[in-house]
Amino acid sequence: MESLRVALGERSYPIHLGADLLGRPELYRPYLGGGSAAIVTNTVVAPLYLQRVRQALAAAGARVTEIIVPDGEQAKGWETLERVFDGLLAARCGRDALIVALGGGVVGDLAGFAAAVYQRGVPFVQVPTTLLAQVDSSVGGKTAINHPRGKNMIGAFHQPRAVISDVATLDTLPERELRAGLAEVIKHALALDAQFVQWLEAHMSKLVSRERGALVHAVRRCCELKAEVVAADERESGVRALLNFGHTFGHAIELGAGYGAWLHGEAIAVGMVMAAELSARLRLLAQGDVARVRQLIMSAGLPVRGPALAPEALIELMAVDKKAAHGKLRFVVLEDIGRAALRGAIDEREVQEAIVAAAQ
Ligand SMILES: NC(=O)c1ccc[n+]([C@@H]2O[C@H](COP(=O)([O-])OP(=O)(O)OC[C@H]3O[C@@H](n4cnc5c(N)ncnc54)[C@H](O)[C@@H]3O)[C@@H](O)[C@H]2O)c1
Numbered sequence: 376m377e378s379l380r381v382a383l384g385e386r387s388y389p390i391h392l393g394a395d396l397l398g399r400p401e402l403y404r405p406y407l408g409g410g411s412a413a414i415v416t417n418t419v420v421a422p423l424y425l426q427r428v429r430q431a432l433a434a435a436g437a438r439v440t441e442i443i444v445p446d447g448e449q450a451k452g453w454e455t456l457e458r459v460f461d462g463l464l465a466a467r468c469g470r471d472a473l474i475v476a477l478g479g480g481v482v483g484d485l486a487g488f489a490a491a492v493y494q495r496g497v498p499f500v501q502v503p504t505t506l507l508a509q510v511d512s513s514v515g516g517k518t519a520i521n522h523p524r525g526k527n528m529i530g531a532f533h534q535p536r537a538v539i540s541d542v543a544t545l546d547t548l549p550e551r552e553l554r555a556g557l558a559e560v561i562k563h564a565l566a567l568d569a570q571f572v573q574w575l576e577a578h579m580s581k582l583v584s585r586e587r588g589a590l591v592h593a594v595r596r597c598c599e600l601k602a603e604v605v606a607a608d609e610r611e612s613g614v615r616a617l618l619n620f621g622h623t624f625g626h627a628i629e630l631g632a633g634y635g636a637w638l639h640g641e642a643i644a645v646g647m648v649m650a651a652e653l654s655a656r657l658r659l660l661a662q663g664d665v666a667r668v669r670q671l672i673m674s675a676g677l678p679v680r681g682p683a684l685a686p687e688a689l690i691e692l693m694a695v696d697k698k699a700a701h702g703k704l705r706f707v708v709l710e711d712i713g714r715a716a717l718r719g720a721i722d723e724r725e726v727q728e729a730i731v732a733a734a735q
């Protein structure tokens with residue numbers, strides 16, 4: 376097992392990373408203040424991993440409650456959140472109860488938001504079981520549910536007490552979900568680390584075939600990068616926004632296609648191509664580097680072309696995104712491979728051209 380740290384003063388926390396971790400009682404014990412724990416998971420993950428987590432918590436001395444929500448992005452809403460609160464209240468969970476989020480980014484975001492607001496905030500631990508959640512959503516304390524008008528529109532910053540990333544859980548992940556997670560891996564590299572881009576170019580086939588050593592390396596590097604960025608800018612007033620590379624386009628694609636039709640990672644993959652094309656239009660990135668971005672994304676088996684939506688429609692959907700302001704659009708662009716930057720006051724026409732170019 377390896378452990379990294381997210382340095383946030385008294386809210387600092389460890390990320391434990393390795394195989395077969397989720398059944399280890401000692402990883403949960405430090406956070407069981409009041410002796411009760413509520414595992415939030417979903418109908419797909421529960422049959423696979425719930426029992427092991429339940430046993431570990433019980434062995435650590437906890438009184439354990441289980442809250443099993445439906446699967447899918449649609450579960451990231453008010454209705455499911457209510458069910459989580461119902462479960463917590465029915466089990467008489469107090470302010471010292473520990474919430475354990477067991478699952479992918481949907482469960483993590485939902486359970487994390489529940490932990491942020493339940494009785495004005497209770498501690499929680501992330502046990503991410505998708506590649507996307509291990510490299511991205513479990514770290515950094517962003518929690519949210521969706522609104523019909525926009526993704527992640529209702530949420531809070533609430534840091535976990537620990538992240539337990541068990542890469543052995545990735546063995547059961549559907550192929551399409553693994554590839555979607557690779558989109559966020561690629562995002563970290565393109566935005567922040569040119570050397571990591573090179574590593575990915577050389578090792579993508581190993582990641583796609585789930586070689587454990589390669590997976591551990593990728594998860595570790597993403598967590599290191601994300602931990603550094605979050606420590607420097609927890610509330611996303613600066614450098615953390617760079618991790619939204621591809622996301623303004625991507626969120627619009629998700630919304631335009633209808634939640635669930637496109638996986639988050641798939642939409643982000645296309646979003647990164649569009650953002651790279653935009654960077655080229657703004658004369659920041661060479662066309663050859665745009666091709667390199669496309670190639671890397673394709674090597675992960677991810678889409679590089681969006682759904683059949685008119686560019687105007689896509690831009691319209693961006694207006695509700697929090698990254699757009701005052702008619703002019705704000706985007707994370709690439710100044711180079713591995714070096715993202717935030718640019719404001721971008722003309723709609725340039726954005727349209729980038730969308731068209733990405734579709735070629
Ligand atoms: N909070 C953040 O900083 C942040 C960052 C990135 C993404 N997100 C959010 O994360 C969500 C996407 O997360 P995701 O891609 O993990 O989706 P997900 O949580 O829906 O998981 C994908 C699918 O895999 C299943 N699954 C999970 N673990 C499994 C396993 N080990 N074996 C087999 N099946 C398993 C799930 O039940 C689901 O069907 C989006 O809502 C996105 O907005 C949040």
Ligand SMILES: [Zn+2]
Pocket residue numbers: 511559622639643
């Ligand atoms: Zn994302």
